[in-house]
Amino acid sequence: MTYVNLDRAVGVLVGAAAGDALGVPYEYGSRPLPRPGEEARMLGGGLGDYAPxxxxxxxxxxxxIAEIAATGADLRDEAALDRVAAGFLRWYDDGPADVGNQTRAVLGALRGTAEAGAAAKMRARAAELHARSGRTAGNGSLMRTGPAVLAHLGDPEAIAQAARAVSGLTHHDPQAGDACVLWCLAIDHAVRTGELDVRVGLGYVGPQWPALLDEAERSTPDRYAANNGWVVAALQAAWSAVAQADGLEAGLQAAVHGGGDTDTVAAIAGALLGARYGGSMVPGRWRRLLQGWPGLRARDLTRLAVLAARRGRPDGDGWPSAPTIQAYAGSPRATVPHPDDPGVLLGAVGALRPGVADAVVSLCRLGATQAPLAGVPAPDHVEVWITDRDDANLDLPGLLADTASVIRDLREEGKTVLLHCVFAEARTPIVAAAYGALVTGSTPEAALRRVRAVLPSARPAPSIVAGLLAMAE
Ligand SMILES: [Mg+2]
Structure with missing residues (x-):
């Protein structure tokens, strides 16, 4: 599993969450859709009166599902499915602000069910509902399907089985299972290759799908606004948005602009867009805001995705589950003011301590107890997925531009900012230069010269400098 693959695996969860939160305000006409050309924004509200x-x-x-996948569980095992089913019931007991009709009909009848045997009971209830109504192909299993990929990355057979099994807990109709399988195999392909190809899974689903996908590519997402609560139309709307968009942000905007079940279509689209473009390409201004049940934020989704993709095992430094990363011992505590803006402090991870600044932008992995060290509110601690290894960033110029704009946002909010990596040698000077170029209008090259003058530790590799210089192109 390369660093780039991991970034894309993280994108499956963070991309879906971003689409969800972006679509929430507009769900089923909760507020008027943004006009063509106008940006959808994470305003909160919607059917569940959510926070921005x-x-x-x-x-x-x-x-x-992700929390169970993150333990390294095989999602095809009945014991793991029991845990998923029991987790759904705990979620339902917590009184979620919004629950799909079909999910409510299944979970509502099973309150108080013990974990052992919960999956079988849930499947039986879902089958009963299907026998009675004949209509159980809502989009409610497709919207949550991404973690089924992470548990089995690179194993299409296992992914197809896991996706269908998790879907079938609540959605008996084979259309729902097919949609989850098709989408999950496309996500797996994108994580491994960086290609968007929703047809890689056609061998695992019914014969009706090629024509449905062709139609989606000839249409725009709004074509499905009236019926995208149906899993087939939801997949078509999401694929229409993904296939025609240039980048993750544009794809999520297109999904929300399509209307109808906006949060769900954008969550579905976001899982695939994130798999293609990486969690690093979910804009920082969105990652700051993302949060939700069960008390998680973007950094937690990153942890769950990395652990699931690594079959439950942290890396050699214990990340992302270790409380601290021992390799950072000896990192200096000193900071220096940014040459173009003294309200931005440049430093190493050793500088993280209470009171150092009002906000923190971290450019390195952090242990679970290191993140809260600076004592800043969670939305003011922005963690950026960037590496100083050659060719290990999916889009370094795009990432630098986004990070510079997040620092500018924090400064415009009146906050001082600590910008740090491990030893302030590569990532800190490069991001500092990107920010300097943004706020002064100078070339990134000139901005880097000014940063080097105050930060003698700076020695970024030529490939990283090339990413900075490419911003100007
Ligand atoms: Mg929703």
């Missing part, structure tokens, strides 16, 4: 940046049931249920 708060995700809804789509991501809440995905978190249940």
């Amino acid at each position: 940046g708060q995700w809804s049931d789509d991501t809440e249920m995905a978190c249940v």
